[in-house]
Amino acid sequence: MSDQTQTDTGLPGKFMQQMVSLDYRVLASPLQQRFDAGMRAGRITGHKCPVCSRVYVPPKGYCPLDTVATTEEHEVDVGDEGIVTSFTVLTPIQYRGQRERQPYALASLLLDGASSTVGQQRIAGPIEDVRTGMRVRAAWKPEAERTAEVSAMAQWGIGKAIEHWEPTGDPDAARDHYAEHIL
């Protein structure tokens, strides 16, 4: 119950501060475990639908359009480069537990060889330079640091094996290339 009271302030009888704290435990599915193992090895993998050839990253284990199951035999590697299809700039407010101090950009990326985007990817460099169509490349964490929290975010993205994404400096992708992935 110490969680509930540690932020109490000096106004007893006027205000009450209370922390509602919910603990979650998450078990990675076999699909996620295999994807995570790939990420720890520096490989981003997807599943290629045997009917429509779309490549889903991270793999879903099925193609929602053709309603067919996909397995390890449909696994393909995709590039650790891609293009920004949409982005947002976050301006952090300071609260207990906040680790961010400066505004930063999170983007959805269409990786080379993938048909679906991965979201919530941090883009390095000046935020005013971030734009749709910009080409970026993964900055992988050192291999020794890819073990601990890799799978923690797998349910919502591709994990934490990649520190951030850096602009490659290559020419922007043509608008038609990513138009269907604009959110």
Add this chain to the structure above:
Amino acid sequence: MFYFWAVAEAAVESGFTLEFPYKRSLGPVVGAFLGGLYERRIVGVRTAEGRVICPPFEYDPDTGDATGELVDLPETGTVHEWAWVSRPLRKHPLDRPFAWALVQIDGADTRMLHAVDAGDRGRIARGVRVKVRWADETRGHITDIACFEPVG
């Protein structure tokens, strides 16, 4: 807010804690109750019909009418309904087996839900007399009552 608290080495199990920090204004009656706890006093409120409600509300739950004067109550009471917790959870007020109980403070006509540190399941029963054990440090929160403990 939101942070990760544990990840298994095999990256099979992970976890996170989602937290919602609430700050609530208390008003004249609940504020008087929690402000009273801060001063290690138990406060109730009298209804138009003369009943005493503790913990106090701004309204009489039977009639909906506004309640009246605040009354000081003793820190002793009687256990009514109870439930034994044999394996306390991390967020429970006690780290050893205890009882959740509805305690009727002496002089009150209603009951308060709180923990009773009975030590052993055999020491909790309807009718057991209890008194407040105050927290070492009070801060205007229901946890200023650390728990109730049997007397006599």
